[in-house]
Amino acid sequence: MNDTRDRSLEERFQPEAGPPGHRGQSLVTQVLRQAGKAGGRRRPGAHRPGAGLGRGHVAARFVAGSSPRSRRVTIKTRLVNLRQSGRRSVSTHLRYIEREGVGREDEPGQAYDPMTDRADLEAFEARGRDDRHQFRLIVSPEDADSLEELRTFTRHLMERVAGDLGTRLDWVAVDHWNTDNPHTHIVLRGKDETGRDLIIARDYIAQGMRHRACELATEWLGPRTEREIRQGLQREVGQDRWTGLDRELLRQRQADGIRLQRLAQHPRRQPLIGRLQHLERLGLARELRPGHWHIDDRAERTLRAMGERGDIVRTMQRAMSGMQRELSILEPGSDQVVVGRLAAKGLAGEAHDRVYLVIDGVDGKAHHLRLPAGADPADYPADAVIEARASQAPSVVDRRVVSLAVEGLYHREHHRTLLAREDGLSGESQGLLDAHERRLEALRRAGIVERTDEGSWRVPADLVERGQQYDARRTGGLSVAVRSPLSIERQIGANGATWLDTQLIAGGQAISDRGFGAEVRAALHRRTGWLVERGLAERRGARTLFARNLLATLRERELAATARDIEARTGLQHHPLVDGKPASGIYRRRIELASGRYALLDDGLGFSLVPWRPVIEPRLGQRLTARVQGAHVTWQIGRSRGPAIS
Known part of the structure; x- marks a missing residue:
């Protein structure tokens, strides 16, 4: 049986002369390709548990390490678990890498794949809909400006990677030229050519892929000259980020620190000494005695944070x-x-x-x-x-629930009785009750409160504090809202209730006379003139009087005009909302108005425009029922009773 297997292997690896210039099909590459397919077996003495598991573990051993004269390429690889991050993260990432302003001339990015210069991202996303995971890579050659085509470089690189992994790869990429270092975003499906999960060895991700890229860049541009090497090291000496010199210092560090006498024959001795002196100025290293240095244990964490902050500052300046x-x-x-x-x-x-x-x-x-x-x-x-x-204030609803709880129980009907006793049960009151129920259901799913009966919840005494912690985890400690999708220039003449109008009513408080604040002040003056011309404001000396219910008037005018336009285009009849009464239909689309975002519900004969909420966006194309009560909107799935989603 072994003889038969040996003969099979010999027949499979018969060397043949390939066409001139043809890469990736040498005998060594074929060996690596077939060995990579084997995967799974860990080499004896592997330095990290699991490092040799997966495709590419053999190639990671054979690919030569980068020499000091090799061209340098940085590769960042992220493994994304699609079952945890959700399918939406795929479309978000693909839209991001193809966004405006990343091309050479500030044009949008253009995705490409191994065969075409205009990749079909929708088809790529559809092919990977059932994938368990996905690889997202950023390839950044140090000499990207000198490469004739990043696109061609990327294709050659991915061809070599495919050879090392022993399978065809399904990927798309976009070149970005909008930063100091041109780079390429690559999205690689987590499936091999047979449809099985693509598992890449950690050694290959950490080292092998980068060595392949350095090898390719060196072939294209030639080895780095001594002058280029010196210039690169000199730049690193004074940088406030984690550098290759720092990595080398840590490699040279022993139990008693770093002794310069041990660096006597090191080819980078002078840059390393210069780096130690710079770290001393940053408070991250100190010279215990002449020639004997200690590096702070927090140096790497601090330098990485400083580098990240520097990236943020450069992003803001751009x-x-x-x-x-x-x-x-x-x-x-x-x-x-x-x-x-x-x-x-x-x-x-x-x-x-x-x-x-x-x-x-x-x-x-x-x-x-x-x-x-x-x-x-x-x-x-x-x-x-x-x-x-940036603050996570305690929830007003949580405070009210605690104040209304009797012996640790909040009863919806008890709350309803109190509201009716205060000012009668109105649409606003009903919306308030619904808001409390939605909040309590969210806290129940988080394990903070317990539902004991229909309309009753058991709440802990520290509900306010635990609710605040829950909100902080959910939002990351930040609450961000779009106050107007329109620029202030477009708001000046908009036929709707704009953010500028809210500032006029509030008196333009807390607006600086510098920078964007100065632009807003000028826009407020022009918006006031627009309102005066339409009889919605009146100037009396230095004062301006605005029409009563200005925002509601502007909002109603814009909604009426929008409804007439939709009626003219679709032939459907507009059904205005009535406070407290449900409006049902298929959620067709989101409409951006100066007065805010609205959802169009189509019931087949007519349509309604309902204030939009983020929670309904995943329900596009489904039948929803909305009930507007004052400023509150409650959404339900289906025609009648069903789970509330907002």
């Missing part, structure tokens, strides 16, 4: 396009409230799915903030007016 602004980073729990124009958005660190926003604030500053995990950049339009709160 977003401001040369406009002078004081820069501020909005941290959770800082009790700050920021309102302003959305100047830029993206993914923090680019390897992660944490959305960042840069807000040009009405306070004259530029603010950077990170949204909670899972946030979709598409929910925040460019130039929209954004409000962000």
